[in-house]
Amino acid sequence: MNKISFTVNGKKHSISCDQAESLRSVLVRLGYQSVRDSDDKEGFAGSDTIIYNDVPVYANLMLAQQAEGAEIRTAESLGTSRSLHVVQQAMIDAGVVQSAYNAPAAALLLAWLLEHVSNPTRAQIDEVLSGIFIRDTGYEHYYLAVKLAVEKMQSGSYKSEISPTFRENLTYVGKPKGKVDGPQLVAGESSFVEDRVLPGYHTMVLLRSPYAHAYITKIDTSEALAMEGVVSIITHENCPDVFYMQAGQGNPEPSPHDRRLFNRKVRHVGDRVAAIVAETEEQALAARAAIKVEYEILKPIFTVEEAMAEGAPLVHNGVVEYRAGAPADLDQYNKSADPRDGKVIYQFPLHGDIRHNVASAAHGKIGDVEKGFKEADAVVERTYQTSQIQCTPLEPHICYAKIDGGRLVLHASTQVPYHVRRIVAWVCQIPENKIRVIKERVGGGYGSKQDILVEDLVGYATWITGKPILYRNTREEEFVANSTRHPMRVTVKMGAKKDGTITAVYMDVRANTGPYGNHCLTVPMNACSKTLPLLKCDNMKFDVITYYTNIPPTGAYQGYGAPKGTYGLMTCMAELADELGIDYYEMAMKNKVEPGYMLEILKGLGEGREGKVVPVGSCGLDEALTKGAKMIRWGKKEMSDDPDWKIGKGFAMIQQGSGLPGLDHSNAWAKLLTDGTFQIFSGGADLGTGLDTISAKMISEAFCVPMDLVTVTSGDTDSCTFDTGAYASSGTYFSGGASFLAAEDLKKNLLDEAAYQMQEKAEDLILRAPGEVYSTKTGKTLSYAKLSHDALTGTGRGQVMGRASFTTGHNSIPYGAHFVQVAVNVRTGQIKVQKYYALQDAGTPINPELALCQMYGAALKSIGHTLYEEMILDENGVCLNPTLGEYGVPMISEKPEDFQAVLIDINDEVGPYGAKSISEIATNGAAPAIAIAIHDAVGVWMRNWPFSPEKILKELGKI
């Protein structure tokens, strides 16, 4: 150990450190928790950025020893949540503080920039942010944040518009008001799971399979168990014999229960073999190295084609059971089962056939597609392939669990706290009242935190050992043992008349679910259910089949199946337009749905049940298309000065849902506190997107009080009421809907109490600013504080509260169109996204500045999927690029040169204050729009994402 001395944020420190210890580690030990880690020392994501002798550096890439005598600044130097730096406040106001895991680092960089350049250019901002990975908000509003900060510093106030506003009759809804948790997040204060860990915790590490497909024939943990500090080792031999699945979906779950905590058969490289709990991480790692495992290696399969092949190795060949709807020949079917494979338990029939690697299947149609194809003047049939994509949240999956009062308490970074509670209870075989889940701030989820990927194991280990346990995925584990986007092969057959009228559409979706069946029915079905209803066509048919393979696990990812389905459907329509010699835009306008059109196709597209046929409701599709076409100057051919660069344009119509009508359920309750302020308890899980801010606005709007007088408590299963969780674009619509109704219920009850206290009729009373009841009949007023005080005296009638649940059968579908202009270099295959215009109808955008940033973030993510990102496996199933840099996430240099998000103003009939969902849909447009633009530029159709330069060159015949 060496002693080093340096200054941090003006304070001198002297501390002993190991010679190998990183500077970040020492800073965290000193309490500077804003210096976070997203990449395990890759030097990529920038969460560990500090200012070192007035130069931005990565603290993780420095040895602490280097810092002798240094002057260091961390984000803590800027301000606290109660006294923010102008840059931190501007970032909140611009909407870029969302999941915010590295927002403190970004604030530090921008503050440093403004210290050196008083009014920086976009290029200077690009440079400074080039070393920080922003996944959630797509960088664009960082320019606005800097502009706002400069204006504030120069004139004391903002001059620029932050975002458009909506609903002039409302005060908070539709207005940029900042995010309620923004200050604590941008200041780097305690927010995330890692910030809740108390001294004395134990560490869990996992031993993972080196093989893609194998039986564990022998596992010897005796030596490891005897090592110092080791508390417990869990393997397939001593884990509960409980089958479950990790997808946090509805109950009954539409995914098969096909795994235990540990299985005798490993099904992917990185699959769980053993969990080691020890007093320290070093002890756990040493014990892991001492575990001896013998395997019987099996032939793996990695693609849909391999899984479909006659005689293919079976990923699951265990006993099949059904909780409901078992087929009559099940005993016969199970005769060939291998008990070493465990079980696959279906909650209800999903048309799976594990003896042919089929996890699930679905089929449906309207009309007569064969008749439709015969009526067509042209028919095209094309196949589009998508790759395996990682969500890459900046905060890896993490869980900290402890026993408190005899109960299991989990601090989780999750989108679904109630599903965590249910699944952990099932795994531990204990009742739900013994478990409390506290959802902390979520440093990025994007769907992967809809799955219970670490909480199951940490919860069980804590329950059996009684020890507080922390587990956190490494970045490599994030790649190899986490939910990813399902690779899909989407074949689309489409026929149309000469005038472009579509006569029939057939979609054949073959999805690769990997080793386990998380979302195996619903993600692939989504490829059809969130695409086919865009088209007015009487003859449509789909077949969806999902296969088990030995790739790393798949699951939910923002957009769900829609990005893949949209890529296939829209690109095929463009190919058909090309075949017919008509304009693709004209064809889209001719075939797009309109308000009132009955969506018959939905009947076959329920998630494991019959869907409900509804008409198209609020719909901004037409406006998105017409406005977008005008912005991109559709039809005008652009030419580059450089003959090597060819320019093309494309677009795609998109839609999503707003939760799952008939399946999702949200609850909220609210109370008036004794001084007239408010607290609302939302079951919803804010994963950084501003759901808590929506809940606050529901109260503020209803009671005419500033948001600062409203406290939001959410995601705590002890204090809040049930919510299915933040997925399927349900947050604003369902959870926000429950908060809206709870506020309305509280309002009704408050008016009743006011009427009693004021001896007036409730219908004569209104609520008004600054927080009082006013009688329109007598002119009398009653403050909320006095009302609450009197209601809670010894003769009062009790606390004023409101509660509500939100369910609906209504489909509030968000629509949009994404337009793009690309330049393609015909000699190098390089692609530049010159213009990207995302136009979307979100109903009433409750938080418009956050909505815009989510559109930018989702669009840039999907540009990443389209052009750069891909998990690459070798012939043994080993992921060759499990780091952020090698995998290829887009950074600020990949941002479109002209990037615009536009909110189409449409008021929905059902959503809270007319709101629909916003973020998820924005991942759907890039792939087809860019594919179509590439064709417009250079005449080749890209049918396999990502569209790398190498693939472009191959299509161009250069290699």
Next chain:
Amino acid sequence: MIQEYLVATDTEDALKLKRNKNKSVFYAGGTEINRLNSKVDAKVAISLAKLGLDTITDEGSYIRIGSMVTLQKLVESALVPQWLKDAALFCGSFTRRNMATIGGNLALMSDQSYLAPALLASRCRLLTANLTEGGAYSEDNIPIREYHAYHQQFSGTLILAISLSKDSRYVGTKRFSNSAQNSAAVTVGFGATQDNEQVIDHVRVFTAVHGSSVQRLNAIENAIENGELTTPADVQLAVHQAVAALDDFVGSSAYKRYIASEGLAQLFAEFLKGGAK
């Protein structure tokens, strides 16, 4: 993984520490040594921070760039030629450019090197320090091609500075990767002179190929100097046949060969047009 961190007091001290400490490495910016999955196998880091090697100076006929100069300082310096700034900017992260050094990048001579193809193409010289077998301190001034050709033999040598001649010479470099901070499939560097008689001389052609190495294409250099390759198309065809490449996750060997040949052909075309000096 580094287990011991030592700060050298001067260059001789650095060389002695390097010689006496098993599994030791000169520690410049630390971005490669400390990073995830680093290929540097060392236990002792010998810091060069106190050696004063972090300046860029105009020495009249040449520019002297200390080996501890960061890539960002290269970008910001008025003394540094544009081709070297271009190469430094291949490191897409400003924060990493603040840490990574020209000497560190060159010493690695990796298939991912941002600077090596350009520096090699420039015919710069390296000011180095070493200890003789008897332990005496010595300095040397060597052509960079020598450092490349016998790289393994220079493992105990400390690069003090890079010396860039101010003589008129074309140098160009290109990097090909899917995204700015994704692994490069290929980075190429081309350098040459052309006199008033249009005679092409002192040609240098280098390419760093992912999964392979930093390759000097001597035959191409000679063929250009001899007038056997006169057009970009000639160069492209010849490079395509000469480059060694393997299939890996960054790209197929066919793609790497193609893009290396295309990149060098483009640089050759720029050179023929009298492009940037």
